[in-house]
Amino acid sequence: MTIQETLLQHIKTAFSKLYKAEIDTVEFQSTRKEFEGDITVVTFPMLRVVKMNPEQLGENLGNYLVKHVDEVKAFNVVKGFLNIVIDDVFYLNFFNTIKENSTYGFKPQTNEAIMVEYSSPNTNKPLHLGHIRNNLLGYSVAEILKASGHKVYKTQIINDRGIHICKSMLAWKRFAPNGSDGNKETPETTLNPDLRKGDKLVGNYYVKFDQEYKKEIASLVAQGKTEEAAKKEAPILLEAQNMLLKWEAGDNEVVALWQMMNAWVYEGFETTYNNLGVDFDCYYYESDTYLLGKEFVAEGLKSGVFFKKEDGSVWCDLTADxxxxxxxxxxxxTAVYITQDIGTAIQRIKDYPDVEGMVYTVGNEQDYHFKVLFLILKKLGFEWAKNLYHLSYGMVDLPSGKMKSREGTVVDADDLIVEMTNTAKELSQELGKLDNYSDQEKHTIYNTIGLGALKYYILKVDPKKRILFDPKESVDFQGNTGPFIQYTYARIQAILRKADFNTNVTLSAVETSLHEKEKELIKQLELFPEVIQNAAQNHSPALIANYTYDLVKEFNSFYQNVSILGADNQNEKVFRVQLSQVVANTIKNAFGLLGIKAPERM
RNA sequence: GGUCGCAUAGCUCAGCUGGAUAGAGCACCUGCCUUCUAAGCAGGCGGUCCUAGGUUCGAAUCCUAGUGCGAUCACCA
Incomplete structure (x- = not known):
């Protein structure tokens, strides 16, 4: 039973005893710093039940609680607020129940499975900052759902078919120079070091296509065509469209090219995912699922969910909704975007029958699309359709405005990771704290810090809000940042390494009293389980980030104001080390939910 | 035009199901390293919570309208 529940019980009893009245809820909040107390009861709402002034009610309730509840040590009343002081014994006892639990705050896994989709890239260009937000969010929400007791499958849908792929294929066929082996360049044989990563090479040809396409348009316009006509008639575009038709018809040569170039991209993506520290349990390809989608469209047509127009196209009438x-x-x-989404959803449930719900991590530009998709799946009669959730997030903007691939203002994912790591390196060298470690160790730490900065910067913002990505600010490692939190963790590790005495004991309140800062820390730790559940319910890593920041700020204040290893007596020393240990473990677990590592030193 | 989302300090963001004088970080200004890692701590400066109504003991939070910004309403994905 939590302390709130205990208090609730007694307040209810107090009401029936003192006033012969009944209340069913009590509003608790943590007492603000400027007042004495730990928990505050807001008595204003109770005045509806008993007509009296709030101060008097507060006094009466306070007196009752002090007399009847062991944990309540004292109280004070300010207007409609009853501030309750909880005895140290309670906090120390609570601390003792969690100090050995290395997964404190996490719930054991149930059989309720959820599939979380994220990333879902097109296979024609490399990943960029927008994908990074998507990846970090999806991965983190998946981890949070796990911690809240769900079984989770991480997945993605790979958009591997369509005209955009054909554009890259065509441009490669036409323009690729020979590589080191005398054949057309591949990621292995290319002489351009920037293109050794498959997604970069394919993306390069996507850009080439666009350049050539624009040239052709310009020359057609010069010949007297309208721009609109030129855009439709440019030979290179017609050839790409022709290629798509061949692909759909299963043309051997086109399919072989498609397979080869897609494989390059997948390998490149995999590298980026590894560097970013995200992973997947299973993969879905649109080229595999669109046919299933078409099947169910046919079925829906029969059952009357869809209807056919004169030209043969099939529609769903959602006007009533x-x-x-x-x-x-x-x-x-041929299939449209939503056709394959219908197929993919159904395929997933077929493959994983224990899945009861799915989370789609996709930008808010597709809000309407998912509303429609979920509604259609419901109309098709799938029971699980009611448990589909679109984890919609805001776009990532740069100080210069929107990212536009055509204008070259896109922040490349791989470049960004390298940049962040380099910044960590520079700063670290400046501070000189790692001078006596091996290059290997140093490199790992720079990576941990750089990625920590990037991930925290993005995840601390409420998913639904758009992010302004300021490169200057993102490499700031002070204040509310990932490295700040990592630093606190590393400092605690240094203390734990130095603590050369036995801390494996359980102290009672008789043996040690609580410093104000220690009590605050325990109160903060107490919140963790609820924060996880909240974050899971709201699909919001930001709640975890904010919680961790508050915890760390509280710890730093403790650290600077109170000596841990230099405490007055052995009991205090032991307790403070234990407390630091639990805080460190909580930081590590919370950061784990964000996909951020906590370094042993930095 | 219809629909959806957002609007809080100079900047970037918190603010739970309505509760005390609206909180952090950055920036700017003061202090604190012979003592556990100063990527830190303690403090100062800084707000018409977009506007106008409404609901109520009480509104940044809920409702309505308006303004601004964004997204979407493709036989694109």
Missing amino acids: GLDEKIVLRADG
Whole structure:
């Protein structure tokens, strides 16, 4: 039973005894710093039940609680606020119940499985900052859901078919120079060091295509065509479209090229995922699932969920639900975006029957799309459709404005990771704290710090809000940042390494009393389980980030104001080391939920 | 135009299901390293919580309208 629950019980009893009245809820909050006390009861709402002035009610309740509840040591009343002082014994006892629990705050796994989709890149260009937000969010939400007791499958949908892929393929066929082996360049044979990563090479040809396409448009316009006509008639575009038709028809040569170039991209992506520290349990490819989507469109057509227009295209009428009509199959019978999404969802449930819900990590530009998708799946009669959730997040902007691939203002994911690591390195060398470690160790630490800065910077913001990514600010390692928190963890580790006495004992309140800062820390630790549940419910890593920051600030204040290893007596020393240990463990676990590592030293 | 989202300090963000004088960080200004890692701590400066109504003992928080910004309403993905 939590202290709140205990208090609630007694307050209820107090009401029936003192006033013969009944209340069912009590509003608790933690007492503000400027007042004495730990827990505050807001008595204003109770005045509806008993007509009296708030001070008097507070006094009466306070007196009752002091007399009847062991944990309540004292109280004071300020207007409609009853501030309750909780006895140290309670906090120390509570601390003793969690100090050995290395997964304090986490709930054991149940059979309730959730599939979390994130990343979902196109295979025609490298990952950028926008994908990074997506990846970090998806990974973190998955970890948070696990910690809250769910079984989780991480997955992605790879957008590996369509005209955009054909553009890269065509440009490579046409423009690729020979590599070191005399054949057209590949990631292995390319003479351009920037293109050794497959996604970079393929992305390079996507850009090449666009350049050539623009040239052709310009020359057509010069010949007297309108720009609109030129855009549609440019030979290179027509050839790409032709290639797509061949792909859909299963043309051997085109399919082989497609497979080869996609494989390059996958390998490149995998490297980025590894560097970023995100992973997946299973993969889905649109080229595999769009056919299943088409099947269910046919079925929905039979059952009347969809209808066919004169030209042969298939639609779903959602006007009764306040939405528009939505096309689910083109007139020529080919699949649209949503067709394959329908197929993918169904396929996933087939593959993993224990999945009861799915989370789609996709930008808020697709809010409407997911509303429609979920509604259609419901109309198709899938029971699980009600447990689908679109984890919608805001775009990432730069100080210069939006990221636009065509204008070259995109922040490349790989570059950014390298940059952050370099910044960590520079700062670290300046401070000179790692001078006697090996290069290998140093490199690992720089990486941990750089990534920690990046991840925390992005995850601390509420997902639904857009992020302004200021490169200057993102490499700031002071204040509310990842490195600040990592630093606190490293400092605690230094203390634990130095503590050469036995801390494996349980202290009672008789043996040690609590310093104010120690009590504050225990109160903060007490919140952790609830924060995890909250973060899971709201799909919000930001709640974990904010909590961790508050915990760390509280610890630093303790650290600077109180000597841990230099405490007055052995009991205090032991207790403070234990407390530091639990705080460190909580930082590590909380950061784990954000995909951030906690370094032993920095 | 319809629909959805956002608006809090100079900047970047917190603020839980309505509760005390709206909180952090950055920036700017003061102090604190012979003592556990100063990537730190202690403090100062800084706000018409977009505007106007409403609900109530009480509103940054809920409701309505307006303003601004963004997204979306494709046989693109």
